[in-house]
Amino acid sequence: MSHASLATVGRPRRVYLFGTCLIDLFFPDAGVDSVRLLEREGIEVVYPQGQTCCGQPAYNSGYHEDARTVARQQVSLFPGDDPVIGPSGSCASMMKHHYLDLFRGEPDFAEVQALSTRIFELTEFLVRVLNIDLKDLGAPQKVAIHTSCHARREMGVAGDAEQLVDSLGNVERVGFERQTECCGFGGTFAVKHAPISAAMVTDKVDTIDASAPDRLVGGDCGCLMNIGGALEKRGSSIRVQHIASLLWERTDEPPSN
Amino acid sequence: MSARDNILARLRVAPGSGATPGVRDFGVIEALEWTPAERAERLVRLLRSVNTEVHETTQATWPGLLRELCVAKGVGRLCLAPVTPVGAAASEALAGSGVATLAYDRDIEAWREELFFEVDAGLTAVTAGIAETGSLFVVPTPDEPRLLSLVPPVHFAVLSRAVIANTLLEVLRAQGYGATMPTNVLLISGPSKTADIEQTLVYGVHGPNQLVVLLTD
Amino acid sequence: MNRPATEFKERIQRALDDPQIRTNFRRAMDGLMAKRAAMFPDADELEQLRDLGAAVRRNALARLPGLLEKLEANCQRNGIIVHWAESVAEANAIVLDIVRKHGGKSVIKGKSMVSEEMELNHHLEAHGIEALESDLGEYIVQLAGETPSHIIMPAIHKNTRQIAELFVEKLDGVEFTEDAEALTAIARGLLRRKFLDADVGLSGVNFAVAETGTLCLIENEGNGRLTTTAPDVHVAVTGIEKVVETLDDITPLLSLLPRSATGQGITTYVNMISGPRKQGERDGPREVHLVLLDNGRTTSYVDPELRTTLQCIRCGACMNHCPVYARIGGHAYGTVYPGPIGEILSPQLLGCDEAGALPGASTLCGACGEVCPVRIPIPKMLVRLRREAVTRDAASPVKDAGAQRSTSEALIWKAWARIHAVPGLYSLVTRTASAFKKMPVVGPLKAWSSVRTPPRVAGRTLHQRMAARGSTK
Numbered sequence: 001m002s003h004a005s006l007a008t009v010g011r012p013r014r015v016y017l018f019g020t021c022l023i024d025l026f027f028p029d030a031g032v033d034s035v036r037l038l039e040r041e042g043i044e045v046v047y048p049q050g051q052t053c054c055g056q057p058a059y060n061s062g063y064h065e066d067a068r069t070v071a072r073q074q075v076s077l078f079p080g081d082d083p084v085i086g087p088s089g090s091c092a093s094m095m096k097h098h099y100l101d102l103f104r105g106e107p108d109f110a111e112v113q114a115l116s117t118r119i120f121e122l123t124e125f126l127v128r129v130l131n132i133d134l135k136d137l138g139a140p141q142k143v144a145i146h147t148s149c150h151a152r153r154e155m156g157v158a159g160d161a162e163q164l165v166d167s168l169g170n171v172e173r174v175g176f177e178r179q180t181e182c183c184g185f186g187g188t189f190a191v192k193h194a195p196i197s198a199a200m201v202t203d204k205v206d207t208i209d210a211s212a213p214d215r216l217v218g219g220d221c222g223c224l225m226n227i228g229g230a231l232e233k234r235g236s237s238i239r240v241q242h243i244a245s246l247l248w249e250r251t252d253e254p255p256s257n
Numbered sequence: 258m259s260a261r262d263n264i265l266a267r268l269r270v271a272p273g274s275g276a277t278p279g280v281r282d283f284g285v286i287e288a289l290e291w292t293p294a295e296r297a298e299r300l301v302r303l304l305r306s307v308n309t310e311v312h313e314t315t316q317a318t319w320p321g322l323l324r325e326l327c328v329a330k331g332v333g334r335l336c337l338a339p340v341t342p343v344g345a346a347a348s349e350a351l352a353g354s355g356v357a358t359l360a361y362d363r364d365i366e367a368w369r370e371e372l373f374f375e376v377d378a379g380l381t382a383v384t385a386g387i388a389e390t391g392s393l394f395v396v397p398t399p400d401e402p403r404l405l406s407l408v409p410p411v412h413f414a415v416l417s418r419a420v421i422a423n424t425l426l427e428v429l430r431a432q433g434y435g436a437t438m439p440t441n442v443l444l445i446s447g448p449s450k451t452a453d454i455e456q457t458l459v460y461g462v463h464g465p466n467q468l469v470v471l472l473t474d
Numbered sequence: 475m476n477r478p479a480t481e482f483k484e485r486i487q488r489a490l491d492d493p494q495i496r497t498n499f500r501r502a503m504d505g506l507m508a509k510r511a512a513m514f515p516d517a518d519e520l521e522q523l524r525d526l527g528a529a530v531r532r533n534a535l536a537r538l539p540g541l542l543e544k545l546e547a548n549c550q551r552n553g554i555i556v557h558w559a560e561s562v563a564e565a566n567a568i569v570l571d572i573v574r575k576h577g578g579k580s581v582i583k584g585k586s587m588v589s590e591e592m593e594l595n596h597h598l599e600a601h602g603i604e605a606l607e608s609d610l611g612e613y614i615v616q617l618a619g620e621t622p623s624h625i626i627m628p629a630i631h632k633n634t635r636q637i638a639e640l641f642v643e644k645l646d647g648v649e650f651t652e653d654a655e656a657l658t659a660i661a662r663g664l665l666r667r668k669f670l671d672a673d674v675g676l677s678g679v680n681f682a683v684a685e686t687g688t689l690c691l692i693e694n695e696g697n698g699r700l701t702t703t704a705p706d707v708h709v710a711v712t713g714i715e716k717v718v719e720t721l722d723d724i725t726p727l728l729s730l731l732p733r734s735a736t737g738q739g740i741t742t743y744v745n746m747i748s749g750p751r752k753q754g755e756r757d758g759p760r761e762v763h764l765v766l767l768d769n770g771r772t773t774s775y776v777d778p779e780l781r782t783t784l785q786c787i788r789c790g791a792c793m794n795h796c797p798v799y800a801r802i803g804g805h806a807y808g809t810v811y812p813g814p815i816g817e818i819l820s821p822q823l824l825g826c827d828e829a830g831a832l833p834g835a836s837t838l839c840g841a842c843g844e845v846c847p848v849r850i851p852i853p854k855m856l857v858r859l860r861r862e863a864v865t866r867d868a869a870s871p872v873k874d875a876g877a878q879r880s881t882s883e884a885l886i887w888k889a890w891a892r893i894h895a896v897p898g899l900y901s902l903v904t905r906t907a908s909a910f911k912k913m914p915v916v917g918p919l920k921a922w923s924s925v926r927t928p929p930r931v932a933g934r935t936l937h938q939r940m941a942a943r944g945s946t947k
Binding site: 017019021023024025026027028029031032035047049050051052053055057058059060061062063064065066067069070072073098101149150152153154178180181182184185186187189190191192193194195196197198199200201202225226229230232233 | 483486487490496504797798801802834835836837838839840841843844854857860861862863864865883884887888890891893894895896897900901904907908918921922923924925926927928929930931932934935936937938939940941943
Binding site: 361 | 611699721
């Protein structure tokens with residue numbers, strides 16, 4: 001899977017960023033901080049302005065033609081051999097794995113297949129390709145991680161986010177009960193089955209609250225929107241943040257002048 | 258066309274039907290190997306973990322132990338197979354003990370009520386033990402019929418250490434059944450149990466509430 | 475939404491509103507997940523076992539027609555009478571006929587999900603035959619006039635107090651007790667007599683071995699052994715997919731099934747039956763029948779992707795690990811098979827009109843696929859069946875494909891696709907949204923906001939910020 005392609009990637013000079021639609025509209029800091037982290041490693045980041053959404057919402061709703069229409073718009077934006085970095089396990093998995101099903105038998109399948117080997121989730125890329133070395137400059141902080149189900153089970157990158165957070169010297173990583181259970185977002189599930197989704201996220205924030213981290217970070221903005229919104233609604237002081245923002249915020253050296 | 262023909266016809270036209278499938282690699286099970294001592298230790302540990310009474314004994318002493326256990330448990334009537342070596346040894350040891358022995362030498366129809374309500378314990382031999390799962394591989398026979406290990410509240414099972422195998426796969430292969438299996442083959446791994454009431458474990462439902470294994474050398 | 479979909483949502487709401495259901499399931503599922511995890515301490519070994527389990531089932535399916543013929547021939551050689559049924563109606567008629575030929579009054583049943591699929595108890599009772607469940611969980615469910623809420627633990631939705639009250643209400647001369655042991659003893663006592671008196675014992679089958687003509691049944695209570703041994707006639711009902719090729723195939727499936735299902739190393743009993751009572755044998759049924767049921771399975775078989783559903787060995791691990799099932803319980807699904815496997819199986823058995831909404835009740839978190847001992851790609855199948863549910867296609871192998879399609883939803887996705895396939899349009903929409911910063915709290919956002927604050931649109935989109943940084947092309 002991704003390990004095979006990692007070997008061939010080496011340390012690239014240039015990468016593409018696929019920013020995702022949720023980051024674009026709701027969490028642009030996560031996108032910018034991802035770029036900053038990559039650029040600090042000496043990598044040029046290309047952000048094609050034509051990108052919109054990976055197509056997952058329609059795909060998971062069963063509207064595969066519509067999903068393909070949108071997916072096709074993305075595929076054309078990332079020519080060449082440069083890796084494509086997604087600060088989202090879910091969107092990265094859509095492009096890496098589900099595009100293959102979505103485009104099977106289509107004339108552009110070969111192009112999609114080639115693209116799929118170049119897709120990386122951000123933390124996976126930082127850890128496994130860049131072997132990034134982080135110097136923590138921040139104050140002591142307790143951080144809990146919520147890894148999205150797609151990052152965990154489809155991309156297999158749960159350990160990468162943990163490794164990154166653990167490498168921050170002043171951060172104490174705290175766990176919480178039923179940590180690997182879904183937060184109940186599920187994309188359109190949160191709308192179509194709002195009552196189940198509400199029950200799930202309520203349980204999730206109960207367990208997060210109980211372990212009292214200062215902050216909850218994650219690699220997927222859908223989960224963060226879900227969990228963050230529920231924490232905020234109940235007046236919890238725990239704030240959610242994309243992992244790229246946590247990493248950047250704590251390791252960015254103020255300019256010396 | 259019959260239902261049979263229709264079903265088979267529909268299956269036959271399916272793409273990939275009859276294709277040569279991938280190989281099944283049983284290596285992960287074949288790799289489960291323990292020494293004889295480990296096999297016995299594992300079997301005993303697993304059986305005990307599910308409420309089985311296991312007594313480590315010998316070929317020479319188990320009948321005496323059986324007698325003691327029957328008396329201690331208040332077994333009045335023990336059903337066994339007097340014509341088998343196990344049954345013969347037990348019969349001899351129990352003579353004069355106050356524990357009556359009886360044979361399952363009639364068709365069940367002739368003594369259904371008696372077996373269900375008036376027999377306290379059954380005694381059977383065990384063909385093989387299975388270390389992986391802590392199971393007794395029991396093959397009912399005309400002398401030790403199927404209900405003997407099931408209906409009486411206590412099941413005494415005599416197993417020799419020498420026949421404890423690693424896995425069920427190993428036992429089945431060793432039996433060399435080919436295309437013909439005995440009418441009934443059983444794995445027994447503990448007394449009857451249920452957890453259907455709020456996951457509370459209760460031993461002794463429709464089968465024996467005591468499984469007593471006499472493990473001989 | 476069609477009627478079944480609306481009713482599905484109503485059942486979900488009722489389940490969510492019932493704190494007892496929430497508590498009972500959560501507690502049970504937490505326990506089952508922990509027990510399963512403890513049973514597979516070696517992750518590599520587990521993955522190899524799952525590979526083997528999947529290979530065994532795929533092999534059986536690849537050779538299914540030939541193996542069914544072989545199973546039939548070997549069963550017949552062993553003296554087992556084999557019947558084939560295309561539909562549940564045919565299967566019910568076969569069973570009824572057998573029962574009528576042998577006294578025709580009472581049937582004692584071991585646990586069988588296929589008999590639930592057939593609604594066999596109703597059918598027999600409608601013809602004046604008592605059909606009594608003997609598995610304790612099934613017995614409880616039958617007493618309550620309910621259906622199983624879990625395929626392995628049928629009464630898991632009830633706590634001890636509820637069962638105690640049920641026994642007092644339904645059984646003569648029973649005193650209230652919350653002692654599980656005492657409750658079990660009551661059921662045992664009542665059922666003991668029934669095993670003696672029943673004309674026919676009816677069971678399911680866990681695996682049917684083609685090369686030997688052997689029926690394998692697993693269980694803990696001993697009721698399955700009694701059902702298949704004490705009455706004069708044993709009838710086993712099973713789906714045609716339950717066949718495996720060789721005796722070797724049994725070990726890996728046995729190694730996976732109980733551990734995945736209930737976190738037990740093995741069930742108390744594994745009962746391998748290869749025929750009726752032979753000359754000289756003292757007990758066992760004088761007749762053994764095997765009823766092979768299709769009921770839509772051949773339709774799934776035709777499609778290579780849908781066929782993976784037939785790999786299922788009915789362990790229930792997918793429901794034990796499903797965060798949706800843990801919250802709504804088995805009855806909310808309204809189908810014989812609940813949880814993730816039910817969500818993919820039911821639309822295939824019943825069609826998209828009846829069950830097309832089921833695959834939607836999943837976050838696609840993948841926990842089901844992660845634990846499936848035979849590697850059924852359940853999440854992928856959920857997406858496939860969501861597509862079948864909203865795509866009208868006469869060539870689809872799934873019955874009533876497209877039945878869940880609504881014009882308004884289809885139009886929304888068309889509009890969504892248009893916006894996201896035309897960058898200029900996307901840019902206009904997102905820039906407008908971020909200029910207003912807030913989204914109106916109506917429709918979906920209203921439901922969202924019941925337990926969450928509404929998402930806040932950033933002042934500038936990532937597109938705008940990246941354009942300003944200049945590292946763009």
